[in-house]
Amino acid sequence: MILHPWILGLIIGHSALLLVFTLGFINAWQIFRGWDYNSTEEKQFFLEKKTYLVSTVMNFALFTQILMLFLFEMAADELANVLPGAMCAVGTLSSNSYGFPLLDLKIVSFFVYFIWLMINYLDNQMETYPLVRKKYLGLMLIYPLAVAETILLFMFAFDLDPSVITSCCGSVYNEGSEGFGGSLAGASAGLILPLFFSIIIVLLLNRFVIKRWSAVKEWFGNILEFPLWIAFFISAIVVTISFISIYVYEMLSHKCPFCFMGAEYNYYGVPLYFCLFVATATGMTGGLLGYIRQPAILKEKAGLLQKKMDAISLWGMLAFVVTGFLPFVIYYLRTGRLI
Amino acid sequence: MSNLIIETINVAKTYNRGKPNEVTALRDVSLQINKGSLVVLKGPSGSGKTTLLSLIGCQTRPSRGEVIILGKRISKLPEKFMNLHKRSHIGFIFQHFQLIAGMSVLDNIVLPLIPEGISPKERSKRADELLEQFNLGHRRQFKVSNLSGGEQQRVAIARALINNAGILLADEPSAHLDSKLTSDFLDHVKQLKLSGHTILITSHDPIIYQHPAVDQVFEMKDGQMIS
Numbered sequence: 022m023i024l025h026p027w028i029l030g031l032i033i034g035h036s037a038l039l040l041v042f043t044l045g046f047i048n049a050w051q052i053f054r055g056w057d058y059n060s061t062e063e064k065q066f067f068l069e070k071k072t073y074l075v076s077t078v079m080n081f082a083l084f085t086q087i088l089m090l091f092l093f094e095m096a097a098d099e100l101a102n103v104l105p106g107a108m109c110a111v112g113t114l115s116s117n118s119y120g121f122p123l124l125d126l127k128i129v130s131f132f133v134y135f136i137w138l139m140i141n142y143l144d145n146q147m148e149t150y151p152l153v154r155k156k157y158l159g160l161m162l163i164y165p166l167a168v169a170e171t172i173l174l175f176m177f178a179f180d181l182d183p184s185v186i187t188s189c190c191g192s193v194y195n196e197g198s199e200g201f202g203g204s205l206a207g208a209s210a211g212l213i214l215p216l217f218f219s220i221i222i223v224l225l226l227n228r229f230v231i232k233r234w235s236a237v238k239e240w241f242g243n244i245l246e247f248p249l250w251i252a253f254f255i256s257a258i259v260v261t262i263s264f265i266s267i268y269v270y271e272m273l274s275h276k277c278p279f280c281f282m283g284a285e286y287n288y289y290g291v292p293l294y295f296c297l298f299v300a301t302a303t304g305m306t307g308g309l310l311g312y313i314r315q316p317a318i319l320k321e322k323a324g325l326l327q328k329k330m331d332a333i334s335l336w337g338m339l340a341f342v343v344t345g346f347l348p349f350v351i352y353y354l355r356t357g358r359l360i
Numbered sequence: 361m362s363n364l365i366i367e368t369i370n371v372a373k374t375y376n377r378g379k380p381n382e383v384t385a386l387r388d389v390s391l392q393i394n395k396g397s398l399v400v401l402k403g404p405s406g407s408g409k410t411t412l413l414s415l416i417g418c419q420t421r422p423s424r425g426e427v428i429i430l431g432k433r434i435s436k437l438p439e440k441f442m443n444l445h446k447r448s449h450i451g452f453i454f455q456h457f458q459l460i461a462g463m464s465v466l467d468n469i470v471l472p473l474i475p476e477g478i479s480p481k482e483r484s485k486r487a488d489e490l491l492e493q494f495n496l497g498h499r500r501q502f503k504v505s506n507l508s509g510g511e512q513q514r515v516a517i518a519r520a521l522i523n524n525a526g527i528l529l530a531d532e533p534s535a536h537l538d539s540k541l542t543s544d545f546l547d548h549v550k551q552l553k554l555s556g557h558t559i560l561i562t563s564h565d566p567i568i569y570q571h572p573a574v575d576q577v578f579e580m581k582d583g584q585m586i587s
Contacts, residue, residue, distance in 0.1 A: 069436070070421075150438065
């Protein structure tokens with residue numbers, strides 16, 4: 022199984038990225054420890070040259086890590102063809118105990134890496150490297166995520182056994198089944214839909230009312246922004262599984278969050294998840310950028326980036342809602358009833 | 361308000377640090393140049409003149425010390441901002457002119473404007489003004505390889521001025537010119553000085569550093585400023 026091209030590709034890709042990450046970590050430590058912007062000594066000039074190289078390389082490495090999330094999903098989907106019982110990526114992920122934890126970790130990493138990339142982008146817009154120490158501290162803190170991802174991937178890959186029958190999505194995301202997938206599939210639409218739209222309303226209120234009141238309220242609004250986007254993301258996933266999927270498959274019993282990413286369903290899930298991930302990542306980042314206050318020029322640049330992030334997150338959220346509820350609207354207009 | 365436009369503070373430059381071919385080109389060089397002045401750096405070959413000019417011209421970075429141009433610590437700027445500063449404020453005339461032989465006079469002159477995103481029409485307009493100023497209008501579409509040494513030098517000066525840079529740096533401008541062409545060059549430089557440009561020239565040619573228009577002469581030896 023380890024010699025399957027997708028597994029080999031993932032292992033080689035993650036190993037190479039971990040190597041780059043490790044070099045980045047070592048350099049980040051050196052820069053973090055020795056940085057003194059006001060110094061005009063040789064060591065500081067050396068670090069200034071180094072930070073340009075390290076941030077460029079890490080930009081590439083983190084962007085590739087972000088893409089690895091999508092490659093991992095594609096790999097899991099392909100591997101379903103060789104695992105007995107698997108119908109889609111769910112079968113592959115549930116074939117051992119590392120699959121779903123790895124996916125969850127990759128999703129968390131996606132957002133963390135995105136935030137780091139934006140902080141790095143902001144720092145590179147400045148003449149005086151105001152965020153250097155913070156961004157390299159951040160890089161050192163996220164290094165364990167990359168290590169854990171690679172270790173989990175190795176454990177997942179080595180534990181894949183084509184002789185063991187795995188579960189299909191129909192049994193994992195079934196209201197009657199035990200486990201987390203069953204709980205998600207069994208979530209009541211009457212409960213989760215109001216919750217989902219309430220979160221959106223609170224997000225909009227926070228963005229357009231609370232944050233515009235005063236500086237104190239803006240500070241409070243920025244604190245709210247981050248957890249609100251996490252809540253939006255989680256509730257959107259639950260809504261996707263428990264409600265949206267029903268109208269995509271037009272079946273009450275099929276609630277797989279992966280099948281609709283395939284050609285059979287015109288890759289419907291690809292734009293849906295793209296909007297969700299982009300909205301959440303930019304929304305979270307926009308909230309964090311609001312904390313940057315000093316120096317004034319950095320605050321100004323951070324403010325401009327925050328505006329862009331805020332706009333993208335709102336459009337992304339709107340696009341997710343439209344894409345997600347389109348199958349429901351079409352079904353209702355066509356049949357005049359609900360499933 | 362300070363009239364200072366170029367300042368170096370204890371600047372040092374070492375090439376190939378830690379390698380067998382390590383060379384210390386500059387040692388703790390400090391100088392100050394006022395706006396609108398014509399200054400010459402003189403000294404024998406290998407004294408560090410070109411290295412100092414390269415540091416001031418944002419072509420390279422010091423190993424230690426500070427270079428301040430127009431009040432900005434350019435030696436501390438990230439690459440992107442250093443290039444922006446260079447493109448906006450500094451014109452450089454290289455020792456061998458560094459023109460692109462296969463391109464026309466006009467295309468050589470407008471080259472620095474391309475990364476600035478200036479429209480072809482505006483580029484052409486600015487170039488035409490300089491071509492007239494340096495009496496090169498009739499050579500507009502000539503390839504630079506077909507020009508005489510003096511004409512090539514005037515093209516190099518025009519290219520250095522196309523960005524309206526206030527600071528003009530020239531590295532050994534008379535190295536490949538006879539005394540007549542050197543004198544012509546100095547006439548151009550004098551005119552530029554009168555129009556408010558700050559000019560820094562490296563040279564070991566007495567025709568240049570003894571010229572009456574020169575305001576200040578710094579002498580270098582073995583990477584140090586001796587006068």
